[in-house]
Each structure stands twice: as C-alpha cells, then as structure tokens.
Amino acid sequence: MSISVNTMRAIDHWVGVPLCAAVSPIIALIDGIKNMVTDSSGPPKKLLFIELSEMGSAILVDPAMRNAQARGAELFFLIFKSNRASLTLLNTVKPENIFTIDSSSLGGLIKDTLRFLVVARKHRIDTVIDLELFSRFTALLTGLCGARRRVGYHIFHGEGLWRGFMLTRKVHYNPHIHITKNFLSLIHAAFATEIEVPFSKIHIADSEVRLAQAVIEPAVLQKVRERIEKLSLEAGLTFTQGKQRIILVNPNASDLLVQRRWAQQRFSELIIELSQRYPSDLILITGSPAEFDYVEKVRCVANVNNALNFAGQVSFAELPPLYTLSDVMVTNDSGPGHFSAVTSLRTVVLFGPETPALYGSVGKSIAITANLACSPCVSAANHRKTPCHDNRCMQAITVTQVLEKMMHQLNEADQEKARAVP
Numbered sequence: 001m002s003i004s005v006n007t008m009r010a011i012d013h014w015v016g017v018p019l020c021a022a023v024s025p026i027i028a029l030i031d032g033i034k035n036m037v038t039d040s041s042g043p044p045k046k047l048l049f050i051e052l053s054e055m056g057s058a059i060l061v062d063p064a065m066r067n068a069q070a071r072g073a074e075l076f077f078l079i080f081k082s083n084r085a086s087l088t089l090l091n092t093v094k095p096e097n098i099f100t101i102d103s104s105s106l107g108g109l110i111k112d113t114l115r116f117l118v119v120a121r122k123h124r125i126d127t128v129i130d131l132e133l134f135s136r137f138t139a140l141l142t143g144l145c146g147a148r149r150r151v152g153y154h155i156f157h158g159e160g161l162w163r164g165f166m167l168t169r170k171v172h173y174n175p176h177i178h179i180t181k182n183f184l185s186l187i188h189a190a191f192a193t194e195i196e197v198p199f200s201k202i203h204i205a206d207s208e209v210r211l212a213q214a215v216i217e218p219a220v221l222q223k224v225r226e227r228i229e230k231l232s233l234e235a236g237l238t239f240t241q242g243k244q245r246i247i248l249v250n251p252n253a254s255d256l257l258v259q260r261r262w263a264q265q266r267f268s269e270l271i272i273e274l275s276q277r278y279p280s281d282l283i284l285i286t287g288s289p290a291e292f293d294y295v296e297k298v299r300c301v302a303n304v305n306n307a308l309n310f311a312g313q314v315s316f317a318e319l320p321p322l323y324t325l326s327d328v329m330v331t332n333d334s335g336p337g338h339f340s341a342v343t344s345l346r347t348v349v350l351f352g353p354e355t356p357a358l359y360g361s362v363g364k365s366i367a368i369t370a371n372l373a374c375s376p377c378v379s380a381a382n383h384r385k386t387p388c389h390d391n392r393c394m395q396a397i398t399v400t401q402v403l404e405k406m407m408h409q410l411n412e413a414d415q416e417k418a419r420a421v422p
Contacts, residue, residue: 003103005256009383016136020164027143028165034148044127044149044190047073048120049093050138051131052101053256056338057179058086060362061131063209064183065092071191076125078116078141085316086335089342090212113141120145127151129186130166133173133380139163151190153182153380156198161381172198173380179358180209211362214320214342224314224321232282235308241325245281245410247274248322248329248345249307250336251298252291257384259353259391260333264294268301269399270330274406275304284326286336287311327413328406332394337361344416346409348402352393353378353386364412366405370396 047068051057058079065075069092077093079086081100087093099116102108120128128145130152132138142150143166154170155161169189174182181204189199225241232239251267253260271283283304287295289312299309314322319336323329323345330348331337333356337349341363348366349356355376356367369375375393378384 003106003109006385008103009385012136012383016140017162019140020136020162020166023140023143024164024166031148031168043071044068044073046076046123046125046127047190048076048078048125048128048145048147049131050078050128050141052078052080052103052135052138053083053132055083055086055335056359057131058083059089059211059338059341060180060359061183062090062092062211063180064187066212067184067187067208068190071187073127076120076123081112086339088317089214089320089339092212116141117144117146120147127190129190131183131186134161134163134383136163139166142166149190151186151199153186154198158381169195170198171200175358175379177204177358178209178360178362180362184208209362211341213344216321216324216343220318221321221324224318225325227313228282228284228325231308231310231313235305237282237306237308239282245278245328245413246326247278247281247283247406247410248286248310248326248331249274249283249298250286250329250331250334252287252294253332253334257353257378257386259378259386259388260351260394261391262332262350262394262397264298265301266397266399266402267298270402270406271298271302271307272304273399273403275302275306277403277407278410279306281306283307284310286322286329327417328409330402330406333359337365338363341365346413348405348409350394350397350402351376352391352397353388354384364409366409368397368401368405369393372396 069075075093076097077087078099081102084100087098101112125147127149128142128147130138130142150167151169152167153173154167171186171189184204185200188202229239274283283306285295285299292311295309295311299307319339320343323340323343326345328346329340333349333351333354337347338361340347341361346364349361351367351369353376360367370393372393377386377388
C-alpha cells in the first residue's frame with residue numbers, strides 16, 4: 001500500500017521534529033570535530049540536490065543546476081523513485097548520479113533512506129543543497145549524508161517551521177520572487193567564499209532564469225506522430241501534420257493538491273468551444289495511464305468528433321516530442337505546465353491555490369488566476385496544505401477567459417510557423 005500525502009506530512013511533523021531535535025547536537029559535534037581536523041574551504045566539487053516530491057521542481061531547478069555545473073561542480077540528485085523520470089527531460093544530471101527513494105511503502109522508504117546515506121558517503125559528496133521547503137525529512141537527509149557544506153532554507157525568526165540545525169549555510173526563503181530565483185540563491189550560498197546572515201544578499205536578474213530546451217530525437221518524434229495519426233484514423237478522422245493544428249487539453253492535477261483542479265465539466269465545455277471554432281484541428285485530451293477514466297469522462301461529456309482520449313498514449317520520455325508537434329496546451333497548475341517549458345509549446349496554465357508569481361511556467365506561457373483574497377492559500381509556511389474544500393479560486397475562472405487566451409496563443413503559434421490564421 002502506498003503512503004498517502006497526508007500520512008507523509010504527519011510523519012514529517014510528529015516524527016521529524018523530535019528526530020531533528022535529537023540529531024542536531026550530534027551533527028554540531030561532528031562538524032566541530034571535522035573543522036578542527038580538516039579544512040573545508042574551496043568551492044563545491046561534488047554537489048547533491050535533494051528534491052523528493054515535486055516533479056515540476058526538477059525542471060524549475062535546472063537553471064540553478066547548470067549554474068553550479070558551469071562553476072565546475074559534478075552534480076548528483078536525490079528524488080523519489082516515482083518522480084525520477086522528470087530528470088530525464090533535460091538530462092542535466094548523469095543517470096548514474098541520480099539516487100532514488102521508494103515512497104510506495106514505509107519499509108521501502110526506510111530501506112532506501114539508509115542505503116542513500118551509505119551511498120552518499122561512498123561518493124564523498126562535499127556539498128548538499130536541500131531544495132525542499134522546510135521538510136524535516138530532507139533536513140535529516142541533508143544533515144546525515146556526510147557533506148561538510150549543507151545549504152537550505154532556514155526560518156530564522158519565523159515560527160512553526162523549525163527543522164533543527166542541519167545547515168551550515170542558511171538561506172532566506174523569499175516568497176515574493178519566483179522559485180527559480182530562490183533556487184539560484186541556494187547556488188550563491190553554496191559557492192560563497194564568505195558567510196552571510198542570512199544568505200543570499202545578491203540581485204538575481206531575469207536573464208539568469210534560462211531553461212535549456214530538450215533534445216528531440218527525430219525517430220521518437222516520428223513515432224509519436226505516427227501514433228497520433230493512427231489514433232485519429234481509428235476514430236474516423238484524417239489528420240495531416242502541418243495542415244491541422246494539435247490542441248492539448250490536460251484536465252487533471254496530482255493528488256498532492258487536488259484543489260488545483262478546474263472542474264471536469266469546464267474542460268468539457270472548453271473542448272466544445274474549441275471544436276466549434278477549430279473544427280478541422282485535432283484536440284488531444286492528455287493524462288497518465290491512471291487518468292484514462294478521468295479523461296474519458298471529460299471527452300464523453302464534450303462529445304465532439306475531433307477530441308480524442310490521449311491518456312497513456314505516450315511515455316514520459318515522449319512528452320517533449322508530443323509538445324513539439326503540438327501548438328497549444330491548456331492545463332491546471334501541474335507538472336505538464338513545467339515539462340512543456342523545455343519545448344517551444346505555448347501554454348495556458350490555470351492557477352488557484354498557488355500563485356504564478358512564484359510557480360509560473362518559465363516557458364511560453366500565459367497564467368490565469370482569479371486573484372481572490374484568500375489565494376494563494378498554500379505556501380511553505382503551511383507545507384502546501386490547505387483546509388479549503390471549495391476551490392472557488394478555480395471555479396471563478398470561466399471558459400470564456402481560457403478560450404480567449406488559447407486563441408491568442410494559437411494565433412502566436414500560427415505566426416511563428418508562418419501558417420495562415422483561419
């Protein structure tokens with residue numbers, strides 16, 4: 001049986017806080033002994049990033065990782081096994097340098113955690129960067145992995161987010177700048193030659209937030225194209241790449257925060273509107289294999305000929321080719337909004353419990369948010385958990401609003417591809 005998100009949050013709090021309290025003096029003692037015996041100066045050489053639970057963050061942290069790589073550091077990464085594929089979209093970290101923890105069971109979680117602590121020491125990791133926002137579990141991993149230089153977010157004079165004294169370089173988490181800049185501030189702290197309190201007293205320019213583009217293999221691109229054509233033919237449609245557009249609709253969001261979901265009915269209504277305006281174009285409703293039934297309900301309610309259930313039709317590695325072949329995508333605030341940023345695909349992303357100011361896609365994206373007085377209601381301060389069971393922030397977003405932005409993105413895509421606007 002897999003561990004639920006709420007169970008993991010409970011464990012992190014009720015078990016994590018006492019463990020951090022117990023381990024902190026031991027870590028401080030070990031640090032003191034090491035500092036007397038050896039010199040810890042010099043830039044990071046073997047740098048480990050820890051980001052377990054958010055697949056989208058594996059994309060958003062890429063500018064920071066490449067920054068560290070350009071400074072000469074060899075990169076390592078620790079992530080939950082179920083999220084490992086997100087690191088393959090850009091392949092910034094070598095496959096053999098990616099460590100995983102199986103979170104599907106408590107036994108697997110404990111076993112892989114202990115194994116990681118051994119493996120990290122074998123690789124002689126000298127610097128670790130905890131990308132998680134005040135998780136006690138990752139703080140413990142950071143403190144116990146053997147690295148001399150340990151970087152992460154610290155609460156300072158705030159309350160309720162205490163995670164012990166695992167860090168040697170404490171960075172101020174800034175909820176008013178995009179998360180990619182927050183990640184870059186961690187790199188500054190890792191490579192700084194002088195201690196700052198707090199880190200990082202620097203200006204991070206927008207130009208530093210540059211996301212690399214995925215390398216698309218022609219053979220894989222052709223494979224995805226043929227799959228789309230075959231599915232279209234089976235549905236009685238004739239689709240020709242280049243003459244007709246591909247519109248992607250991604251209606252689901254992960255169970256990590258179900259309040260991010262725009263209603264299934266709204267997606268169905270949007271598909272009807274899109275079909276009426278663009279009857280010759282192909283609408284693919286996307287999702288994972290596990291989301292097939294969810295997607296099928298959206299398709300059946302819309303009941304238009306040119307909309308197909310595409311859930312489970314491509315592997316994770318085939319997402320960039322799919323996005324490259326497509327013209328626009330609408331999605332809830334979820335992984336696809338970030339995964340698509342490694343391609344030229346234009347997107348429309350719907351925000352409610354979170355804010356695009358912090359977590360917006362860094363691709364060719366337009367964010368839509370209702371800006372209610374209560375949102376964003378999730379943040380680092382509440383471990384991204386909200387008491388809300390009535391997501392009016394998402395309900396307030398209308399089909400007309402979304403359709404208008406999608407039409408704009410389609411027109412932009414037409415101009416880029418020198419295609420006549422219908």
